[in-house]
Amino acid sequence: MGLAVRPRFLACGDSAVTIEFGTEIDDGINALCLAFDEALSAAAFPGVVESLPTYRSVFVQVDPLVIDMPAFETRVMELLDGLTTDTKAARRWRIPVVYGGAFGIDLEDVAAAHGITANEVIRRHSERVYRVAMLGFLPGFCYLSGADQSIALPRRTDPRLKTPAGTVSIGGVQALFASVEAPSGWHLLGRTPVRNFMPDRDPVFLVGAGEEVVFQPIDASRWDALDAAAAAGEPVAELVAP
């Protein structure tokens, strides 16, 4: 069964094109992006170097010396016509998180902004199943869909230049868990010892796009042991049955 979605081809110079399926965060659109990305990878079209599925589009890096752009666009439409809804079960990861305090310096502010307790913010954040909509910005950063809009807050007007590796945060309608130290304008709720990116570990990346994530609140007293295990290459994140 074909899908009735007609994407927009957005030029990105001569070496990339964005195939846009929508402009907003939408689970159906994201699922389509992930399924299309998989079909595109399998098609191995000449001149396609790599692709990156996002919330709402698929970014395709091309070799301008090889690509035949009109033929590529035709092939994309053929792939979409043959695309079926992905029904296979996603892997689900349980990610331990220490919320609040030095681990999540914005937790109290987020609670105050919504007139609820910090524990209530933790409950609402950790009781959901998120899907990893995309990885982006820096290695291993997981952008999540499925965030609870009742604790959403616009991004900070004054971004921080440095937030620690493992930061678990929310920004606008999005949720994130980070892998390396980075600047951020999001609100820091907690921190996980999980390293989603370790160049010397096999696998280098743990959680990929299309997989599911649940956050498990843990006591700060467990941080040191889990962090040491993660530093030694243990996943610390746990695969759980969906």
Add this chain to the structure above:
Amino acid sequence: MTVLKVKDCGAGTSIQDGGRFGYRRYGVGSAGAVDRIALAVANMLVGNDQGTGAIEFTVMGGSFVVEGGPVRIALAGAVADLRIDGEAVRPLTSATAEPGQTITVGPAKAGTFMVLAVSGGFDLPRDLGSQSFHLRAGLGGVGREPVKAGQVLVVNGAPMGPDLTATVPPRVHAGPFRVVLGPQDDYFTAAGIETLVGQPYVISPQADRMGYRLTGATIEHAKGFNIVSDGIPTGAIQVPGSGEPIVLLADAGTTGGYPKIATMISADLPRFVQNRPGSEVRFEIVSQAAAIVAAREQAAMLAAVLGGLKAIGPAFDPEALLAANLVDGWVDAHGRFDLATGNT
């Protein structure tokens, strides 16, 4: 084993190759030399593949002591001196440094990025398929560090055959920097797009391998300055709330939430990155098809440079090489290039 001992170098010195591809889906961008022409030319002068890992310098140069064996070297990119024990190596020419000699590079007299290639490249591990150093990802380089004083860089190969000089110099397009509109040109008013191409911009001091922030006329957004994050191409011209554009380069993040009005074509990026803070730049719009043609012309230009390489040195008979060139078609390669581009 031939090594280069790093005596000193500027802060913006790192190992870069043709880039890291295949990991954008995990948030890992391409990195790689920001001036791909410089990387290609320096490498071909020492007999390497065009994307082989080399040392990229940012304005400040460096000095290196050769130990263990001879090494063929070549410099390309920004205008800068390459010296062996104080003696200048001619531009667009490789030379062989012997054990005990000191190689000095730069500083740049004009331009920003220089690339020093060594015959055989460096014996450094690849992270996710590439030697390119990426600071924020902690990948590549010399033990995931920039090039620094005190390091010992092992060279893969000894010089084979004579040193080389380029009889066909590399060329770049003159005039405004060419951009293709998109991917989010519909987030800007017609006046905003007119501003981008009608007004000059100045490169600000906030310019590095991640991107060049420009100052100048404010570009008008049509529907705010937030998009749901999507992929960022190298050369993307992103316009945040301030309305002043940022040209994103090899070390930029893979995704972002500001609209991108246009993307600089790959053929013009090498010349663009050589501009220093304070330089004035202008843009013009071309089609994606024209941008692809320009990329192919640049590849043909580099093929012509490669075809025009001529051996030099005492062990070499220039008459014999000239004859060989005619026989094996190197001169033809140059001729095809002229036909393909219509000018030189």
